Amino acid sequence: MTATQQAVTESAEAAALARVPDQLFIGGSWRDAEGGRRFAVEDPATGTVLRDVADASPPDGLAALDAAVAAQASWAATPPRERSDILRRAFDAVTAQAEEFALLITLEMGKPLAESRAEVAYGAEFLRWFSEEAVRIAGGYQVAPQGATRLLTMKQPVGPCLLVTPWNFPLAMGTRKIGPAVAAGCTMVVKPAPQTPLTMLALAKVFAEAGLPEGVLNVVTTTEAAEVTGPLIADPRLRKLSFTGSTAVGRALVAQSATRLLRVSMELGGNAPFLVFDDADLDAAVEGAVLAKMRNIGEACTAANRFLVHTSVAREFSHRLAERMASLTLGRGTGSGVHVGPLIDAAARERVDTLVQDAVACGGRLLTGGGAVGERGYFYSPTVLADVPADARMLAEEIFGPVAPITSFTEESQALRLANSTDAGLVAYVFTRDLSRALRVCEGLETGMVGLNQGLVSNPAAPFGGVKASGLGREGGPQGIDEYLEVKYVGIQP
Known part of the structure; x- marks a missing residue:
């Protein structure tokens, strides 16, 4: 400038x-x-x-x-x-x-x-x-x-x-x-x-x-x-x-x-699961993941918080999502070409980093990001972690930042069990091209809203809200x- x-x-x-x-x-x-x-x-x-x-x-x-x-x-x-x-x-x-x-x-x-x-x-x-x-x-x-x-x-x-x-x-x-x-x-x-x-x-x-x-x-x-x-x-x-x-x-x-x-x-609060099945359109799933995760810098109750991906596509999805996240430009929101702004304050950034370090200590693999950026403001790099284990705190807590933890599943029933294994129930995202599966999963999810093959659900003409502790x-x-x-x-x- x-x-x-x-x-x-x-x-x-x-x-x-x-x-x-x-x-x-x-x-x-x-x-x-x-x-x-x-x-x-x-x-x-x-x-x-x-x-x-x-x-x-x-x-x-x-x-x-x-x-x-x-x-x-x-x-x-x-x-x-x-x-x-x-x-x-x-x-x-x-x-x-x-x-x-x-x-x-x-x-x-x-x-x-x-x-x-x-x-x-x-x-x-x-x-x-x-x-x-x-x-x-x-x-x-x-x-x-x-x-x-x-x-x-x-x-x-x-x-x-x-x-x-x-x-x-x-x-x-x-x-x-x-x-x-x-x-x-x-x-x-x-x-x-x-x-x-x-x-x-x-x-x-x-x-x-x-x-x-x-x-x-x-x-x-x-x-x-x-x-x-x-x-x-x-x-x-x-x-x-x-x-x-x-x-x-x-x-x-x-x-x-x-x-x-x-x-x-x-x-x-939310703890939104993002389910990617083996028949999903991966191009659409990755774009949907970026939208669902990075809207509002991840500081949204609707943000995708847990990425549950079928084992057959988990590796490819993880690397493609990491590549997209790494390409995002950080900076003050008024700047040209900026994709990611700062977190709201120092405490928010510290909490996000604590969750990331915990996931790595538990065995999660850092694919991109993973740290604070810059000397001024409260910036945190867009982060993707693969193979995040079930005992990592970020799978149980709302991250509220630009961090995508990925874990895998093998069966539809397992995906639903993992998705519903939280007291939050605001929104979930599902990517599949199988109509019957889509209906089964949407009915089985314990959330107030579902994004089916899309990473954005908010609409003034639709009822926004959750179930359980959401x-x-x-x-x-x-x-x-x-x-x-x-x-x-x-x-x-x-």
Whole structure:
């Protein structure tokens, strides 16, 4: 990059960052945190500070809930078409500002610009999808079996919600929750991850400009998540909690919310198996593997975590995948030709390396990568390990990084047993050209989603979610809005 190009890039970055609000968004107003507390947002590619933003305290969180409660009745009474139009205007605005949103995502999260652009397109689609669902909330009417009574069912908004979003998809995980809440007529308090608050603050600005009434959306950025969200979860005015993040934190939140029987949605961790059968198209399987593993630098709950490959093709698949992974270019996400950005922070990189070293110590063969890269930022080389034994930690734990462990199987039943041998059950990937086998395996997998001969399953029009310890409920698709609606039955004497 020339000095002139570097100057232009830095100017664009500075301009994008300057346009992001740096305060809490409560009751339709931007305000400082109590006591003026602030925290820094870091660029994971360089370790430098991008911006500092308001650091909310528990009273700030309660003020946000107060605003959501005050707005709930009038917002629930708003005509569905008005809610739909607001979401559509927000969709149009995010789409129009796609480059700026993509740059923000890359700066604070690290992924390459091409992936950030894909996230913006994906995230915006939830706003369009739920703008269409807002006007299709329907109940039912039927005659009771004995004929003496009429049965009327209606759907009504749950009420004020607490939405907790992760750092790995700072826009899409927000729109996937905010979209259905707005469509259903719920108000909300959103707490984004402290690593990536800028994108959510920019999104709040978009919603304000799209005409969302004051108090419907409140955004509280904080480094003290438990201290701020705890009083909200305990508050009887809160009616729903939606969380995306680790299974460990999700379990703690479910336990915390249980005393109130608070309605919850949990999108938690994964440990996705990637099954390659002996009849698979290896070209497609390798490309699918790179997509399923390296999307978001491997920092995704849907990332392929365990590669289970039939013994007859394991050697060829391993070497072809290693060759593809070794060809990927690391660098700051704003750079040209970059495929792989940094991990989110030093702790994440250290954990990934610990898992790799453990696998090698257990007998896994390192085919490519296997170490940290560079003196600045939190880069880790794309890594492939073959013959990873069953006792390696990375087969039992979510890696959340650019590492592909490969192990083999001989029989279909063994593949299914290995795939299901975890308490996670979010997604699985299957590559085979045998239709009968495909149906058997898809039915036998204990996951909420399956990618059949493809390495990407996320789609706003489809229900996203898992089984077992991977969560409760679904986001997206026709089912997504139901998470924010209560069903009321009315018996009528004609």
